[in-house]
Amino acid sequence: MATGRTHRPATRSRGIPEATVARLPLYLRALTALSERSVPTVSSEELAAAAGVNSAKLRKDFSYLGSYGTRGVGYDVEYLVYQISRELGLTQDWPVVIVGIGNLGAALANYGGFASRGFRVAALIDADPAMAGRPVAGIPVQHTDELEAIIRDNGVSIGVIATPAGAAQQVCDRLVAAGVTSILNFAPTVLSVPDGVDVRKVDLSIELQILAFHEQRKAGEEAAAGTAAVPAATREQSATDQGPDGDVPAVMPA
Amino acid sequence: MATGRTHRPATRSRGIPEATVARLPLYLRALTALSERSVPTVSSEELAAAAGVNSAKLRKDFSYLGSYGTRGVGYDVEYLVYQISRELGLTQDWPVVIVGIGNLGAALANYGGFASRGFRVAALIDADPAMAGRPVAGIPVQHTDELEAIIRDNGVSIGVIATPAGAAQQVCDRLVAAGVTSILNFAPTVLSVPDGVDVRKVDLSIELQILAFHEQRKAGEEAAAGTAAVPAATREQSATDQGPDGDVPAVMPA
DNA sequence: CAATCTTTGTGCACGCGTTCACAAAGACAT
DNA sequence: ATGTCTTTGTGAACGCGTGCACAAAGATTG
Known part of the structure; x- marks a missing residue:
């Protein structure tokens, strides 16, 4: 409700x-x-x-x-x-698990920004049995069956979901039930969680759509204003931020 | 904003x-x-x-x-x-270029959410000559030298930056100079762009740090409130926005 | 020690975004 | 038609975030 x-x-x-x-x-x-x-x-x-x-x-x-x-x-x-x-809270160690080791999950596992600030990849988890044991970023992938044990044994409180949308809620439920209270969701789905659990989402598709909106608007203005539009070229530190309103999140390479 | x-x-x-x-x-x-x-x-x-x-x-x-x-x-x-x-603006075609085909860039190229909504990967660009010609997600990677020509020939107005932080600004400048007016930045850097250019950033590191902050706060509350804390378990649709309960201080004195 | 200069810390006003609460609009039954 | 019931669309209040502008604090110089 x-x-x-x-x-x-x-x-x-x-x-x-x-x-x-x-x-x-x-x-x-x-x-x-x-x-x-x-x-x-x-x-x-x-x-x-x-x-x-x-x-x-x-x-x-x-x-x-x-x-x-x-x-x-x-x-x-x-x-x-x-x-x-x-x-x-970066002066302490934060073990993190990544669930869903596809292209994105692997990219995240290889991301250098993890270890740099107190975050430590405690485990990589995937539902595909064929992935089990295969090392990604130097860490062997473990099967989903181990999820609860991994969370418990490592005292993990932060989980990253990089699974297909269809599996996200189920994975989320298991993570939460096992004790995870903070989730970073890369799957394009709205996650439902109990009170006390924080969820932040990173959605490439949404970001692109927002850009498309503005792009379309700019094109429309330009057309409407005739040729006398968009001359501005003054290089500025205007860093068009649109991130302040706690909006979107992210990812990133080393 | x-x-x-x-x-x-x-x-x-x-x-x-x-x-x-x-x-x-x-x-x-x-x-x-x-x-x-x-x-x-x-x-x-x-x-x-x-x-x-x-x-x-x-x-x-x-x-x-x-x-x-x-x-x-x-x-x-x-x-x-x-x-x-x-x-x-999703009823029209939006050709997109992805610059920086590392783990993340490859993941983005493989991301199905692109084609689904009017977005089309027009080209994959990387500075490494060894990558040139190698197909990623079925698209051959092109060298950075081709950047301007690619943007021009395909009428690209949206660019995705997935390069290391050090190269981001330079790539950004070239994209903008070539005509790109919307940028999705995955590199952990503040980009400087002229007026009229929109930039949205996606930063995994920042997201994790925000989660860590709340996680630390929750841990502090729990400890302060003794055992009688965090009982709530009512499953609810309280998704995304984190910032829900903000109880006890949990901030140590300087 | 007094004068001057730099930069912080913040009171205040403004605008955006969220939420409530309800009147208006239309569907549907009699 | 008339009445009832459901759901939209929005006026209004409120709270958060932003940015200006300035007094206070401290460094620095003579």
Whole structure:
């Protein structure tokens, strides 16, 4: 039936706004790059430019974490890296299982971004018996039958679903029943989960459709405005972000 | 929010809210499933449940497209599929190029969701000469040198970047210079583009970090509340958006 | 120590998006 | 026709997120 979810403030006293949480990884990435270049401090203006956001927004975001900056100077890079990492929970180990080792699952398993930040691929799981034992990204694929045992034995709380749409809900149910409370879903399906379980979805098809919409709109405008349209070529750091509203997710290569 | 485009209301006269546009593909998917089951009509309540959203929100979303429903009955499935497809620009052909044919690029090339909705993989491009000519998903990979010619000859306006982070901006620049105006970026980098070019990003690392944040928060709550926590188990359609309950702080002091 | 300069932290206003709640519209039965 | 019942379409209120603009804080210089 309806979403019986008890409506709650969502932004609690000590709670950090969801929009801010979604940007923290972005800041962390920029800060890590600065750290590797041994840059000691950075101003909100500089960091904001690197992350592709407004500096005022960045300062407000950081203000939710506490006052870690020094007026007249900026933020200490190393300290900020630590604070954000801690806030995001990246200072601890997060074993992750990937279910569905097809093209996408294999790509995810090979993704270097996993180990880099506390995430560890604890196991690769596939329903195809023929896959069992075959190593992917150096990790032997295990059969779905082992799912519950794997989750339990490794204390896995985060699961990645990369199966066909038809199998996603079933896999999801088993993951949740086994103790997983956070799911990253790559299957083009709406997953139904109990309260307390977080689901984020990454859907290539949806992304493309959104782009097509804007593309069509641009074409229409251009036609309507005659030839005198779209001249703009001023290279800018406008980084047309459309990710802020906690919208879409992603994937990515090393 | 959408394109960081300064001029232009963003919500034009005929403009559909960005949040609504992002949900249209979701509705379309649910409607397509109903269509395949030959369901003639559907109520906002039913469709909303299938798409995992609030029914009032769905009705408001549709109201931006026009009045396609019949009070007392619901919406005509076939008609709605057509209207949404048209609105999203899926009734026309969208040639797409994928740049960077590594694990992820290959997975994307093999992804069936492409052809299904007007998207057609026009070409696969990689910088590695060794890849040139090798077929992936039945399409021979072409070298980066051909990029401009491919874009021009095929009238490509949508590009997918699946290269390593270091090459992304350069590839992006070439795509834009060649005429691409919509980019789906899988590389973990902030892309800088001129006005008029839309960029959407998909970042696995960010998604996992957001999940880790909530996971950590949940663990903290559980610990703080002792054993009397997280009892809820009512199976519900509370899908996607994470940000549900946000109880106890769970944030340690600095 | 005082003056000046830089940059943070935030109060405030604005706009988008969500949700409720209900009147209007149409189907359907009598 | 008239009445009842179902479901849409939307007015209005509310909350979140964004960005401006500025006072406060601290560094730096003389």
